[in-house]
Amino acid sequence: MEKEVTESAPNEPSKDEHHLARSTAKSVCLVLTTTCAMILNISSSSVTTALPAIGRDFNVQEDQLQWIVSAFSLSSGCLLIVFGRLADLHGRKKAFLLGVFWLGLFSLACGFTKSVIALDILRALQGLGPAATIPASIGILAHAFPPSRARSLAFATFSVGAPIGGAVGLQIGGVLTEFAPASWRATFFLGAGLASLCFIGGCFTIDADPPSKEEDRRVDWIGATLVTTGLVLITFVLGQGELAPQGWKTPYIVALLILGVICIGVFIWWQHYLEHAEGHQRPPLMKLSMWSRSNGKFAVMQLIAFLELAGFISFAFWAQLYYQDYVHLSPVGGALRMLPMLVTGVACNFIVALFIGRLDVVVLIVIGTVFTGIACLLFAVINPASIYWAFGFPAAITSVIGADFVYASGTLFIAMISLPHEQSLAGGLFQTLTQLGTAFGLAITTIVHNRVLRREAAKLGYDTAHSLQDAPAPAQLKSYRAAQWTAFAFPIFGAILAVIFLRGVGIVGHKTPSKKAVDVESSSTNHGQGDYARNFVELEKNVGVAGVSEKH
Template sequence: MKKEATECVPSQPSNDEHSPTRSTAKSVCLVLTTTCAMILNVSSSTAVTIALPAIGRDLNVQEDQLQWIVSAFSLSSGCLLIFFGRLADLHGRKKAFLLGVFWSGLFALACGFTKSVIALDILRAFQGLGPAATIPASIGILAHAFPPSRARSLAFATFSAGAPIGGAVGIQIGGALTEFAPATWRAPFFLSAGLASLCFIGGCFTIDADLPSKEEDRRVDWIGATLVTTGLVLITFVLGQGELAPQGWKTPYIVVLLILGVVFIGVFIWWQYYLEHSEGHQRPPLMKLSMWSRSNGKFAAMQFIAFLEWSGFISFTFWAQLYYQDYVHLSPVKGALRMLPMAVTGLLCNFIVALVIGRLDVVVLVVIGTVFTGIACLLFAIINPTSAYWAFGFPAAITSVFGADFVFASGTLFIAKISLPHEQSLAGGLFQTLTQLGTAFGLAITTIVHNRVLRREALKLGFDTTQPLQGAPAPAQLKSYRAAQWAAFAFPIFGAVLAVVFLRGVGVVGHKEPSGKVVDVETSNGSPNEEQANSARNSHEVAKKVGGNGGSEMH
C-alpha cells in the first residue's frame, strides 16, 4: 500500500528535520574521513596480497597455504555487510563507523605481531568484521549528511575515489614497505592500524550525532541474519576453494557446501517474504524483497551490473598481476609499477564523475565504464609478450578502472536516491555484498578456465600434468592467461548489455534540485505512515517511481 505525499518538496532539503547545520570545513573533513575508511578497506586486502611471498618465507609456509590470509578477510568483510548495514540503520551509523574502524585497527595491529600462519588467518577473519560495519555505515552517513545536490555528488565521487587510492596504498606503498622496511610484511599491517586511528579520530569530530531510527519496530531479524550470513559464507567459500580442493569441484564437501549455501539463501528469501507480507506482530525483515523491484526493477539491475563489473575488473587485475610476476618474471615492485596507472586513472575517473553526474544519464556512464573494463580484459586476451608495455599493458591499466569507478559512484548515488532514509546503510551494504560476490564468482570462473586451458595445452606439448602446472611450458601458460582474460571480458560486456536494456529511463542521478513534484512514498508496514512520508519527503528519497515514467526527472 502506498501513500501520496501531496505537499511540495522544500527548496532546500535536508535529510532530517533535526539535522544540525554543518560548516563547509566540517563537511569536507567528514567526506575525507569516510574516504579514508574506504582506503583502509581496500588497502587492507591488496597490501597483504603483495606480501604473501614474504609471509610464506618468514613463517615457513607453503604457497598453497597462504590463500586464507586473504580469503579469511574477504569472507568476514563480505558476508556481514547486509547485517551490519541493517544494525547501523537501526542503532546508529556513527556508532557502527567508530566501532568498525577501531576493530579494524586493533586486529591489524595484532596481525603485525603474530608469529604463526594459523593465528594470522584467525586474526584476519576478525579484522574483516571492521570494514563490514564501516563501509555500509559510511554510505548511510553520506546519504544522510548530503541531500540531493552537487555536494552529494562530490561526496560520493570522493568516497568512490578511496578505492583506487586504497589500491595504490596497498600495492605500491604496501609493496615498498614489504620489500624495504625493517618489519617487512608486518609493516603494512602497522600502516593499516595507523589509517584506522586517523579514521577513528576523524569520525569522532566530523560525523553528526546519531538520531533515533524512524522505524516504529526496531527489532532485529536474527533468523534472517543467520540464514543470509551462513549462506553467503558457504557460497563464497566454495567459489574460492572449488578449484583448489583435492578433486576440484567434484570433491564431496565442495558439492555439499554449495548445496547448503544455496538452500540457506533460498530459505532466507522465503523468510524475508514471509516477514514482509505476514499480518500480525512479526518483526520487520532484515531486507525487504520489495527493494529489488524499486524503480521498475532498476534497483535489481544496478546491483547485478555491479556484480558483473566486479567479476570482470577484479579478475583482470588478478590475472594481470600473475602474468607480470609468474610469466614475465617481474619482481612484486616492478609488477606493481605497471599497475600504477590504474590508481591515477581511478582518481581522474571519480573527478570526471563529480563533474558529469549531474548532467549525464546514468546509463551512459555505466555503459562507458563496463565497455572500457572489457577493453582492458580484451587487450590482455590478445597480448603479445614481445611487445612493449605501452602497446598492451599501459592502455589496459588505463581503461580497466573506468567501469569500477563509474559503476560504483553512479550506483551508490542511484541506490541512495531510491532508498528510504532508514534503509541507506542496508542498501549500501547490499551493493557492497554484490561486488564481493562478484569478485569471488569472477575469480572462480576465470580460474576454472585458466586451469582447464593450461592442462590441455600442457598435454599437447608433452608436459606431465601429474607434476605441478606452475612448471608448464611457457606457450601453454600464455594461452591459459589469455583464456582467463577472455572469460573476464565476458562479464563487463554482459553488464553493458544489461545497462542498455534495463537502465534506460533512469536519467540523471546526481545533484538534481527538487522541483516540487509529488513524491510516492512506500511505507514500512504496508500502511500509511506520516512520519516516514515526511522523512522521505525531506530527504527526497523516492522509493517507487524513480525512472518509472519513461525517463521522468528524478527528485
C-alpha cells in the same frame, strides 16, 4: 562544495534533522573520512603481494597461505547486510567508529602475530571492521547530504576509494614488503595507522545519530543467521572449488555448495513471510520488495555492479600474476606497471563529479563497463614481446574507469530510491553483491585458466601430474589470455544489461537541490518522511515509481 546545500531550505522548518548545517571544511572532512574507510581496502590487496614473504617467514607452502586473504574476504563480505541493518537501527556513527576501531586493533594484532594459523584467525576478525564501516558510511553520506551537487560530489569521492585502495594496496604492499625493516608486517601497521585517522576524523566530522523512527526495532536474527551462513558457504566454495583435492567434484565442496544455496533459499522464503505476515512478527532483515523498486531497476543495478567487479578484479589479479609469474618481474616491478590505475582512479573522481549531474546513468555505466572490457581485451591478446606502452599501459588506464563509474552511479541510485531508515542496509546489499562478484569472477576465471593450462601443457608433452607452475611458457601465456577473455565477458554483459534495462533512469546526480523535492519535504509532517518524499519526486521524474511503494 557549497555550504547551503547541506542545510534545509531557507525560511522552512527543518523536517529532517539529519540535514544539519555544517561548514564547507567540515563537509569536506566528512567525505574524506568516509573515503579513507574505503581506501582501507589495502588491508586486503596489500597482503596479496606480501604472501611470498609471509610464507618464507613462517616456513609454509604457498597453498597454505590462501586463507590469509580468504578469511578477511569472507568475514568482511558476508556480514555487510547484517551490519547495515544494525547501523540503520542503532546508529551509523556508532557502527562507523566501532568498525574502524576494530579494524585498527586487529590490524595491529596481525602485525605482531607469530604463526600463520594465528594470522588466519586474526584476519577473519579484522574483516568484521569493514563489514560495519562501509554500510554505515553510505548511510552517513546519504543522510548528511540532501539530493544536490554536494551529494554527487560526496558519493563520487567516496566511490573512488575502493579502486584507489585496491591499486594503492598493490603498490604499498610490494614496496613495504621489499624495503621496510618490518617487511610484510609493515602493511598491517600502516593499516592500523589509517584506521586510527578514520576514527579520529569520524569523532569530529560525523553528526550525532538521530533516533531511529522505526516502531519495531527488533532484529531478524534468524534471517541474519541464514543469509550469513549461506554467503559464507557459497563464497568459501567459490574460492576453494578449484583448489580442493578433486576440484569441484570433491564431496565437501558439492555438499557445502548445496547447503549454501539452501540457506539462501530459506532466507528468501523467511523474508517473504515476515514482510507479508500479519500480527506481531518482527520486521524482516531485508524487504524483498526492495529488489522490485523502480520496475526492477534496483535489481539490475546490483547485477551490473556484480558483473563489473567480477571483470575488474579478475583483470587486476591475472595481470599481476602475468607480470610476476610469466614476465618474472619483482612484486614492486609488477605493482609499478599497475600504478596508472591509481592516477586514473583519482582523475575519475573529478570526471564523475563533473558529469554525473549532467549525463544519463546509462551513458556512464556503458562507458565504464566498456572501458573495463577493453582492459581485459588488451591482456587477452597481449604480445609479450611488445613494449609496456602498447598493451600494459592503456589497460591499466582504462580498467579502473568502469569500477569508478559503476560504483558512483550505483551508490547514488541506491541512495535515491531507498527509504531513510534503510540507507545502510541498501548500501550493505550493494557492497555484498560487489564482494560476491569478486569471488565469482576469480572462481570462473581460475577454472578457465587451469583448464586451458593443463590442456595446452599436455599438448606440448608436459606431464600435468607435476606442478603447473613449471608448465611451458606458451601454455602459460594461453592460459592467461583465456582468463582475460573470460573476464572480458563480465563487464560487456553488464553494458548490455544497462542498455536494455536501465533506459529511462535518467540522471542520478544533481546539479542543484531540487526545489520541488524541498517543497514536498517541507509539507511533510512526519520526521524522516522528507527524504522519502524527495526521493520519490526525483525517481518519478526520471524513472517512475511503479512497484516502489510500501508500508512505511
